[in-house]
Amino acid sequence: MIRSDATFDGTFPFAPRFTHAPGFQMHYADEGPRGGEVVLCLHGEPTWGYLFRHLIPVLSQTHRVVVPDHMGFGKSQTPADRSYWLQDHLDNLEAFVVALDLTNISLVLHDFGGPVGMGLAARHPDRIRRIISANGPTPFGQKDLLDRLTANALVSPWFQWIARAEASGELEPVLGQLGFNILSTLKLNGFEDNTVITDAWLSAYGTPFARPADCLGAIGWARGFAISAHRFETPDATADRAIRGKPALAIWGEADRTLLAEHFLPLFSAIFPAAPVKRLAGVGHYCLEDAPETIAGLIAEFIRQT
Template identity: 65%
Template sequence: MIPINETFNGTFPFAPHVSTVAGYRMHYVDEGEGPVVLCLHGEPTWGYLFRELISRLAADHRVIVPDHMGFGKSETPADRTYWLQDHIQNLEQLVLALDLRAITLVMHDFGGPVGMGLAARHPERIARIISLNAPVPFGQPELAAALQANAATAPWFQWILQAEAAGTLEQVLTQLHYHILSTLHLNGFERKDLITDTWLAAWRTPFTTPADTLGALGWAKGFATGAHVFETPSAAVQEQISRLPAMAVWGMADQTLQATHFLPLFRTLFPAGQLHELPGVGHYSPEDAPENIGLLVRRFLDATPLLL
């Protein structure tokens, strides 16, 4: 766990907030005032991924960025499970405790299934959907087929499945502090100029000890063993969500979540949604293209005003 006041040489200057409503110390950023933008990270990242977006939006939005249990500045309890349904439950409790409404979800990686799980449970609280290389469909046969097809060729998922079969997944991921850079490379980012001592410290510090890696291990193992439960809303709720303003921004060099498998599902769920393909941008699109993404998000927010 990262020390609560750590700013990584001023690159993450946001005041820390802590909630215990979910039964552990959950850290979150809460910057600015205005319509709520809720940013959800994935594996093996934390709120640092959204640092540029927070700065761009906080002048006229309330930007909330939680670290999932086991990631970033949040606690990593030893007696909890780290499956998708656990993260959805934790997020739901935070959202209800803060009484967040008219939420714009901004999701990356497994933040997609977590955020869509929240939307399925509380569609009345969700106003807009933004996917940044994040799967957004619900637990349906089409999603299962896409995940299976993606895993057949995605290096990250191939490694997870092979390591679990060989009994080495825990051995490798509990040492994530030492090989975080190779893990990020395997998932895919293109801007190698980002790699500085400060940047590397920001990504490796959450996993300083094996006990700190339960979140990263849980997400990988849950996929390999089928422990994750994707939320499935009623037909009426799904129809309600599908009418929301939605935008997908996809780094097309993403080899972890490949566009060919997931963008058709976005188009099906959100037939009127916007879609922006970013050539040469990898899986960690907020790292590779913060300026482009910031501009696209701003234009989308401005073009879809909320009736508050």
């Protein structure tokens, strides 16, 4: 866990806030007017709220931007007695949202934040205003979800490595040293703009994983796929109907080597057939690192228009 006051040379200057609502110390940033519509940004593997550091100042001028760190990531606690499957993170997020009484939420979803956020939408459709996928899958009860996950895993270097590493017993030892191999892990998943790599940037992404005991979150999300432990939330008919009527936007870096557009954009379009899809050439999986200004502009304009 990172020190609560760490700003990484001022690149993450947002006041740290904490809640114990999910049963552990969960960190979040909360910027912008309290009376404004909420933008809830959800990160994935193996990042934290730092991923949204360029988006927060843009959107917080007019909206309340809330950015939690999932259990085992960023400045949040990594309890040793908890499991780290998808459904656990969804339970945590639900407790967080209810405790803060967040409503009128525009979800911004990246990577694993996609299924966590869509799970929240399935449980609380009345709290959701918009859905924004930024290289974030949007599973929502689609019948072909398993087929798409399987097809993607056959060609994704990250998912291929997960399968081999779990079978050979290497997954936990390797990801248990994530603080030392964070750059190779991020590059394997796919980001393209090497100019962002500074000492502060490496420290921001590596410090949360200083010891094997700090890596349970990253291990859990990877292992959950290898052993099929993750459970995707399925909406009931009322939630399905409600969410399909929400404004939605997909932004996808086409150089994503982990979640290929051909397998995951159809999941989005199956729910939101009339929604705009912005495909960004040369932008990788960590699209908010590769093209932060472009993505901030697209999201701000989409929120303004809707």
